[in-house]
Structures are given as C-alpha cells and as structure tokens.
Amino acid sequence: MSQPSTTATTAAVPTPHADRWTSKPVTLLLAVAAGAALWASFPDVGAWPLAFVATGLLYAAMRRGGRRAASWNALVGLVAGLTFWLPHIWWAWFATDPVPWAALSVLEAAFLAGFGALWTWARRWRWVGRNAATQAVVFAVLFVAVEQWRSEIPFGGFPWGRLAWAVAAAPTGQAAWLGSTTLVSLLVAATGVLLALAVGRLLQLRRGVVPARRAAASAVALVAAAGVLVAGPGLLPVASDAGTREVTVADDPGHVGTVVDAGTATAQAGVLRAGAVQGNVSEPGEGSFANRAEVLGNHLAGTDAIAAEQDAGDYAAGPDGDRDVDVVLWPENGSDLDPQQASDVGAAIDASARGVGAPILVGAQEYPASGGRYNVSLLWEPGEGVTDRYAKQHPAPFAEYIPIRDIVRVFSAQVDRVTTDMIAGTEPALIDLPVDGAALGRAPGPTTVPMATVICFEVAYDEIVRDAVERGAQVLVVPTNNASFGYTAESTQQLAMTRLQAITTGRAAVQISTVGVSGVVAPDGTLVARTQLFTADHLVADLPLRTELTPAVRAGFWPGWVVGALAVVVVVGGLVAGLRRRGAAERSV
Secondary structure (H helix, E strand, O other), X not given: OOOOOHHHHHHHOOOHHHHHHOOHHHHHHHHHHHHHHHHHHOOOOOOOHXXXXXXXXXXXXXXXXXXXXXXXXXXXXXXXXXXXXXXXXXXXXXXXXXXXXXXXXXXXXXXHHHHHHHHHHHOOOHHHHOOHHHHHHHHHHHHHHHHHHHOOOOOOOOOOOOHHHHOOOOHHXXXXXXXXXXXXXXXXHHHHXXXXXXXXXXXXXXXXXXXXXXXXXXHHHHHHHHHHHHXXXXXXXXXXXXXXXXXXXXXXXXXOOOOEEOOHHHOOOOEEEEEEEEOOOOOOOOOOOOOHHHHHHHHHHHHXXXXXXXHOOOOOOOOOOOOOOXXXXXXXXXXXXXXXXXXXXXXXXXXXXXXXXXXXXXXXEEOOOOOOEEEEEEXXXXXXXXXXXXXXXXXXXXXXXXXXXXXXXXXXXXHHHOOOOEOOXXXXXXXXEEEEHHHHOOOOOEEEEEEXXXXXXXXXXXXXXXXXXXXOOOEEEEEEOOHHHOOOOHHHHHHHHHHHHHHHHOOOEEEXXXXXXXXXXXXXXXXXXXXXXXXXXXXXXXXXXXOOOOHHHHHOOHHHHHHHHXXXXXXXXXXXXXXXXXXXXXXXX
C-alpha cells in the first residue's frame, strides 16, 4: 500500500499549535465568527464574499477529533447556527413575537448541529480525514445535503438562508444556470474549505512544520482552486444582454421616467411590456391591512398612474414599436377582498383595467364555502373579469396555516392571529396571459404568454419555480406581501432569491411587493430596477420572453438527490470505518 503524501499527513497529524486552534474555547469563538460572517453575507449587509469566509471558519471550528468529537462539533454547529439565524430572520420577531422567532431559529440551527455530527463521522473514513482535497468536497456535499433536507422538512421545509442566496450578485451565482441552488451552495462551501486550508498551510509555513517551499506552493494552489470556483461560473453561457444596467445603490431605483430594459436582446419569443404597482400601506407591521379598502385603493391609483403616463406618451416605444403595457402586475394581497365576491371591488378593478387597456394580475384571498381560504393570483381581463387563476401551493406553516394548533398555542398565543387556515392549491404556478402577437413582436393575432406566478415565499422552493418553467413559463412573476415585516431585510433577502431563480431558469423576473422592495431582474440575474420600502411606486419594464430550458431546469430534482445520496454514503462509510478501527483496537489489547 502506498504511503500518504507529506501534505496529506500534515492535514491529519496534530501539533501543539494545532491543539491550540482546536481547543474548545477557540472552536466556539470560531463558530460565533462563522455565524456572524454568514449573516453579514446576506442582505441587507450583502457582503457576499463573507459567505466563503463563513464556511471556512465553520470548517476550522469543526476540526476536533476523538470519540466525543461528534457531540462537541454538534454544539459548535448549534452555536454557529444560532449566531446566524437569530439576526437573519429577525423579521419573524417583528411580524409576530419572540417565541416564534426563537423557535424557528433554534429549529434551523439544529440542522447545522446535525451537520457537525455528520461531518465528524464522515471524517473517520481515512480517505476523507487524511486528504485535503476530499475534505473540501465531502464538507461541501454534507453541508448542502443538510441544507437540502431542511428545505424539505418539517412541514415542507424552510429554504431561507441557503448559501446560494447570499451570492446571487457574485460570479459564483451564475452556476445556478447549470445546477440551480444546489451547485451554487456546493461551490460556496467548497471554496470556504479551500481558503481555510490555504490559511492552514501559511500557518505551517510560519511555524516551520513543513518545508517553506512546499507549504507556500500548497497555499497558492489552494487559493487558485478557490478562485476558479468563485469566478469560473462567470464564463458559463448564461443569457446576458450587454445593454442592461445594474442597480447598485438603493437610492437610485433606475426607472424614473423610463421603461426599464430587462435584457430584451435575449428575447426568444418576443418582448412583454409589464407594469407593476407597489401600492404601499399607511402602517407597517401588524396593523398594515387593518384598512383593506386603503390597500385596494392604493393599487388602483398606481394602475391609473400607469394609464395616465401611457396616455401622455411618456413611455418610449418597445422593440415591437408598441408603447402600451400588455399587463399590470399587482402584489400578493393587492386586493385583500375577493373581486369575484365583492361586486364593488370587481367593478373598480375592471374600470382600472379598462383605463390602462390591459389585464391586471390581482393578488387576493378566496374563501370557499367548504372552509379555509386560498391565496390567489387572479388574471382580470377588462370587460370579462377573472379568466385564469393560480392558488398558492405552499402556504407558510405557522404563518398562513397552523399545524398542531393546540400544542403550539401553549407556547404562543400568536397562533390565534391566523383565524382561518390557508389551503394549498393543487395546480402549477402558471397563468396564461392572452395578448395580440403583434404587441410582442410576433405575428399578429391572438396568442398567450405563459407566466410563472410563484407567490411570496414560494420563490425559495426550486421545484415550484422549475415546474412552472418546464410547463412553458416564459417569464417569472413573484407577487409578495412584505408589509408585516416592517423595515427589515426580509424583502431584500427575497429579492436575492428572485435574482438567483432568474439565473436558474433563464427567465426575466419581476418581484412586486405591496410595500417594497420590488424589483425587475434580467435573465442573467442583473437587477435593473428596484423600489424603496414603504413607498407608493410603480415600474414599467420590457421583459424578454424566453423558451429555452437551462441545464438546471432540465436536471430537475437530480442535483439534490445526488448530493443527498453521496452524503448518506460518506457518513455510513465513516461510521463503519470507525467501528472497524475500534473493534481492531479492542482485539489488539
């Protein structure tokens, strides 16, 4: 049997200095630093390079070995998780009270604790524990597998806080075109480990543990490999338009007095001109929808403003020569009253649709006679009413419906704020918009534009977005209601998800919120327009319609399945290898 290389051996053999770095106090400090860096990598701070730093620090914090290392590394994961999750979803406290916020934070942090144990067990397999390159791969696979599992369980999972969302604006985010959020998170985690290993080599160089030339060469190679993982995805053939303008400053919405170009040079089936209305509410937080008529009135007023600007000739002609909008998009709960049941609401919406000369995608609530309620997007055509409909498939547990209500009530009376549980829709997130082909730059005559209409948190669930695109969606629409979360980072975190889903699917996207932040995204993830929180605003954008399926969409569930299967294999292999060594040691006594 060949002997391991010197480089591989030094990664496994502890020194007095290494013992210092793996002491319990130091590993806990590293865990706190990892969680804090991860939090800062997400919006609103948005320092995405810190996502790589965070995973590197977490790797360094979980280097302890020995028979009881799994429990300690689980504690390290829990500490890192709490440090990240408590501030990351602080908006949950703002929208409810401390108990739901703390409970969700602890639940999500527990997954990171589980990761700490799994990583410890996997390292007992010699080829994992003694080889730097395989440690980077296995660490990343396990991390992303756990990330995938917590996105699915319990109660349908909670995909918030995935590494991929943090790097939507980075070159690494372009990898979503190839392998969705799964591949992006893998690259982020592996990069962090490579950087941590490079720092370790430099420390060895300083202490003279290995020859200087070898340590320096190893560190350079590791940094170079990390650089490839970070920047390499930028070379992928993502659908891009050199003419798009990135919005980088919150005070510069990038749309005043203009029709925003969301990458029309990438269009494959014409260009859709869409208006989007952010009506706003007068009171952030719990009481934001106390006056339902006000919310409806604000969105009617925004639609009428688009109609007035259109009639005044303010909008430049699009690629097809047309100046009029083809559809007006309202957010989730843009009308909290069902226009199908309230005749005065229906009449007001129809008058607005007639005025702007286009259908309106209305966010509303339906209350069927059988009980419960649906969260719906309704396509209202002028003079016809509702002609198509989508009901949210994935209501948010403990927010839109309450599982195990009697048990949860013991811990928080907030459950009784949800008086009517939301029912899950059963149809795909797809609405067919009827238009004249000439308005899109196609042959004249009736045609339809399939729109993916994922509502609010559904944008975080890859499978819902992917299913709509597989069924023909040519553009993404994300109606959302962020009024309950006040001036927190919830809406900008969601906008990062919309950006990454645009890359994953190769579709232009519009996130339209009741109160902001709303935004327009090109198919390559470029943010070309955005609004501010708690302002009344509207956008008009030319959206490229695209039909090509990206490799990520074609891959379907396979990336997640493969990562999960590999994670099981390495953990089981590590456990078996550890048991065999322990048995051999006992027999030799």
